Amino acid sequence: MKISYNWLKSFLDFDLTPEDIANYLTSCGLEVEGIEEFESVKGGLKGLVVGHVLTCEAHPDSDHLHLTTVDVAADRPLNIVCGAPNVAKGQKVVVATIGAKLYQGEESFTIKKSKIRGAESEGMICAEDEIGIGTSHAGIMVLPDEVPVGMPASDYFQIEHDFIFEIGLTPNRSDAISHLGVARDLRAVLVANHENCSSVRHPINASFTSIVTRQKIDIIIENSKDCPRYCGILLENVQVKESPLWLQNRLKAVGVRPINNVVDITQYVMFAIGQPLHAFDADKIKGDKVIIKNLPDETPFITLDGNEIKLSSEDLMVCNAKEGMCIAGVYGGLHSGITAKTKNVFLESAYFNPVAVRRTSKRHGLKTDASFRFERGCNPENSDYALRLAVSMLSKHAESPQLSELIDVYPTVIPPAKINLPYAEVYRIAEKNIDKQTIVEILLNLDMEILSSDEEHLQISVPLSKHDVTRPIDLIEEILRIYGYNNIEISKQLAYPFAAVKQDTRRNWQQNISRYLTHSGFFEVMNNSLTKKSYAEKFTFINKNEAINILNPVSNELNVMRQTLLFSGLENVMRNLNNKNANLCLFEFGKIYSASPDAKKSDEVTARFLEKEQLALFITGKTHEDNWSAKGEKLDFYFLKNAVHNILNLLNIPLQNMEIQSTVALLPYLNVLSYTINGALLVTFGQIHPKVLKYFDCKGELYYAEFELNTLYKQALAKSVCFTPLAQYPEVERDLALVVDKQLNYKILEDIAYKYGSKLLKKVTLFDVYEGAPIAETQKSYALKFVLQHAEKTLTDEEINKAMNKLITAFEKEAGAKLR
Numbered sequence: 001m002k003i004s005y006n007w008l009k010s011f012l013d014f015d016l017t018p019e020d021i022a023n024y025l026t027s028c029g030l031e032v033e034g035i036e037e038f039e040s041v042k043g044g045l046k047g048l049v050v051g052h053v054l055t056c057e058a059h060p061d062s063d064h065l066h067l068t069t070v071d072v073a074a075d076r077p078l079n080i081v082c083g084a085p086n087v088a089k090g091q092k093v094v095v096a097t098i099g100a101k102l103y104q105g106e107e108s109f110t111i112k113k114s115k116i117r118g119a120e121s122e123g124m125i126c127a128e129d130e131i132g133i134g135t136s137h138a139g140i141m142v143l144p145d146e147v148p149v150g151m152p153a154s155d156y157f158q159i160e161h162d163f164i165f166e167i168g169l170t171p172n173r174s175d176a177i178s179h180l181g182v183a184r185d186l187r188a189v190l191v192a193n194h195e196n197c198s199s200v201r202h203p204i205n206a207s208f209t210s211i212v213t214r215q216k217i218d219i220i221i222e223n224s225k226d227c228p229r230y231c232g233i234l235l236e237n238v239q240v241k242e243s244p245l246w247l248q249n250r251l252k253a254v255g256v257r258p259i260n261n262v263v264d265i266t267q268y269v270m271f272a273i274g275q276p277l278h279a280f281d282a283d284k285i286k287g288d289k290v291i292i293k294n295l296p297d298e299t300p301f302i303t304l305d306g307n308e309i310k311l312s313s314e315d316l317m318v319c320n321a322k323e324g325m326c327i328a329g330v331y332g333g334l335h336s337g338i339t340a341k342t343k344n345v346f347l348e349s350a351y352f353n354p355v356a357v358r359r360t361s362k363r364h365g366l367k368t369d370a371s372f373r374f375e376r377g378c379n380p381e382n383s384d385y386a387l388r389l390a391v392s393m394l395s396k397h398a399e400s401p402q403l404s405e406l407i408d409v410y411p412t413v414i415p416p417a418k419i420n421l422p423y424a425e426v427y428r429i430a431e432k433n434i435d436k437q438t439i440v441e442i443l444l445n446l447d448m449e450i451l452s453s454d455e456e457h458l459q460i461s462v463p464l465s466k467h468d469v470t471r472p473i474d475l476i477e478e479i480l481r482i483y484g485y486n487n488i489e490i491s492k493q494l495a496y497p498f499a500a501v502k503q504d505t506r507r508n509w510q511q512n513i514s515r516y517l518t519h520s521g522f523f524e525v526m527n528n529s530l531t532k533k534s535y536a537e538k539f540t541f542i543n544k545n546e547a548i549n550i551l552n553p554v555s556n557e558l559n560v561m562r563q564t565l566l567f568s569g570l571e572n573v574m575r576n577l578n579n580k581n582a583n584l585c586l587f588e589f590g591k592i593y594s595a596s597p598d599a600k601k602s603d604e605v606t607a608r609f610l611e612k613e614q615l616a617l618f619i620t621g622k623t624h625e626d627n628w629s630a631k632g633e634k635l636d637f638y639f640l641k642n643a644v645h646n647i648l649n650l651l652n653i654p655l656q657n658m659e660i661q662s663t664v665a666l667l668p669y670l671n672v673l674s675y676t677i678n679g680a681l682l683v684t685f686g687q688i689h690p691k692v693l694k695y696f697d698c699k700g701e702l703y704y705a706e707f708e709l710n711t712l713y714k715q716a717l718a719k720s721v722c723f724t725p726l727a728q729y730p731e732v733e734r735d736l737a738l739v740v741d742k743q744l745n746y747k748i749l750e751d752i753a754y755k756y757g758s759k760l761l762k763k764v765t766l767f768d769v770y771e772g773a774p775i776a777e778t779q780k781s782y783a784l785k786f787v788l789q790h791a792e793k794t795l796t797d798e799e800i801n802k803a804m805n806k807l808i809t810a811f812e813k814e815a816g817a818k819l820r
Contacts, residue, residue, distance in 0.1 A: 047100025048153035073150025086139035160249035178274030275386035276370035287321025527568035530558035583621035756810035
């Protein structure tokens with residue numbers, strides 16, 4: 001938000017530099033992010049003065065140049081060669097003296113003493129476009145005869161020289177969305193720091209007499225929830241013209257382009273006291289009615305900039321008897337605004353629901369100075385005051401238009417908050433006994449009203465401009481930011497509470513998993529829980545009916561709660577690939593959200609919405625870049641599977657108890673494995689389908705794993721770590737090559753081995769898979785390694801053969817396997 005140093009001084013007298021003011025504003029919570037010097041004309045017309053042309057003769061060596069002598073109130077007249085066709089003796093002109101800088105856009109040139117066709121020239125007589133005052137280059141500027149010679153051009157043209165503060169206004173500071181609001185805070189902090197300053201001067205609230213009567217505008221509020229108050233007034237015989245220079249300069253200083261006196265005055269009032277106004281051409285209000293209501297979904301509306309949008313039924317509109325004229329608090333319409341032909345004006349000043357304005361602004365991507373203020377919460381008490389201020393200015397600068405009665409529709413008056421503030425609570429929070437009189441003065445300087453007081457309490461009425469002050473702690477924050485946090489001494493005592501905190505097992509497991517993954521070359525990512533609604537609309541594997549839509553989205557890119565970690569991770573991958581980082585191992589701990597399909601609106605929030613915590617792994621590319629000593633290995637399905645198994649082992653979850661399901665071409669996967677325990681899904685992992693990757697413009701292969709952390713931690717809690725002594729007797733290894741049906745999964749053989757193997761069987765591993773001659777096309781060969789061991793003795797050949805024969809029989813019977 002831009003705040004003008006000069007404009008502040010029109011509300012408050014002080015004798016401090018812009019840097020001092022910036023420091024005080026920052027100390028009281030209005031952080032000044034930068035100070036910019038402003039001049040209404042670039043360069044400020046420094047070195048330009050008013051001159052009087054004493055003589056003017058034709059140049060002997062030119063058919064268009066003139067030799068002039070110009071009095072600029074210096075020691076002697078200046079000799080200037082001028083090429084303008086209208087230069088003449090006796091004129092008052094603008095002269096750029098030697099050393100002055102003139103600007104053409106971003107470029108500049110310095111006036112120097114020179115010779116033109118042999119004649120000496122000691123300056124330049126200027127046209128209006130050459131000094132940035134206008135656009136004409138037909139000839140030099142000729143000023144009125146009464147303008148004094150030597151007068152600085154900056155004084156004559158009322159050039160504004162100012163300093164602009166860029167304030168990073170937080171959303172809760174609705175009281176500081178204007179120069180008046182900032183001046184109020186500034187005075188409070190200056191008084192608290194014993195700086196000399198005046199009281200805050202409020203703009204004139206002029207009274208006026210209504211005279212109009214050709215036309216009467218009726219105001220009807222159909223949606224009083226989103227429009228609690230609406231004020232309006234009709235002005236007839238308004239002369240729309242250019243605003244006075246001082247007003248144009250005020251607006252330019254805060255980055256607003258002047259348009260005409262009517263629009264500029266509404267802008268001035270908004271930046272001055274924080275109340276947005278809107279001006280309608282009264283002759284375009286059909287039916288002489290202003291109706292504040294909502295229009296049906298998909299109603300077309302053409303905005304002031306000529307763009308057509310489709311309205312939502314939640315958008316509050318200011319309408320006439322037939323159609324919408326303005327999106328309330330956000331943007332005007334093309335066909336109801338002020339033009340050069342406007343004669344009669346209807347001025348609006350209203351209080352709109354901040355939530356409704358914000359939702360509409362975000363929904364249509366319309367960010368305006370008005371919506372910036374309405375969505376933070378304007379002061380409802382300012383509605384008629386702002387209108388009176390605007391009318392008093394229009395009466396002066398629009399040729400005294402005729403006025404109607406001020407119409408004020410305010411069905412239910414909004415009461416100010418009343419808060420009981422114990423002094424003891426202030427002392428406790430501040431850890432300092434601040435003087436009671438200091439507390440009272442700070443509150444009064446912030447426009448708080450003290451309803452009653454005693455030795456222990458204050459009863460405070462909070463102005464409606466401070467929407468965020470509703471509790472005693474809010475009042476204490478107001479007191480301390482003005483008193484100054486730097487004035488709160490740091491205690492010399494160091495206290496450290498030794499609290500017995502129960503160990504968070506889940507947190508420890510998450511840290512262990514993170515530690516393992518980072519040591520294995522993975523990088524952790526953290527993404528927003530909000531994502532694009534379009535993802536669910538694009539891919540059918542996401543149930544868009546279970547999406548949780550954001551009512552007031554920050555943008556259309558973040559308008560729904562994410563239902564999977566996949567999409568945000570793919571955005572990370574895409575961003576890295578675009579920046580030439582193709583070898584990626586990423587992981588994210590995050591939450592996903594969905595709406596319960598069977599829940600009712602009357603149900604508790606926990607019943608209507610579901611939240612799950614997941615762990616996602618992403619791999620693509622190679623293990624590392626190729627170098628002189630080693631080439632990077634391709635990251636593939638088995639690299640990911642190894643990471644998945646290691647995480648399960650880390651949590652002491654045995655693979656033997658899992659049910660494994662393999663699926664092909666089930667979006668978002670090209671092929672996928674799912675591990676479940678007792679019907680509960682534990683982890684899903686596989687290769688992402690090329691269709692999904694193409695949508696994200698990701699080339700190559702990408703593998704993805706998704707852990708259900710609630711199931712994972714539940715299984716980990718169910719397992720206790722047991723100590724087993726190291727075996728004193730040797731292991732025995734035996735291999736079998738089994739020919740089985742091509743469709744048979746290795747997991748079936750592993751399950752058979754553990755089921756029918758004796759207690760001697762400790763481990764089964766697959767070390768080779770073979771397909772081809774002499775094995776039939778419908779078959780394949782698995783080579784398995786079996787580890788046998790007895791805890792109390794060395795196994796004999798007879799015991800080993802007995803165990804292996806039992807396994808062979810089980811494989812033949814259960815899986816139709818044959819020894820190769």
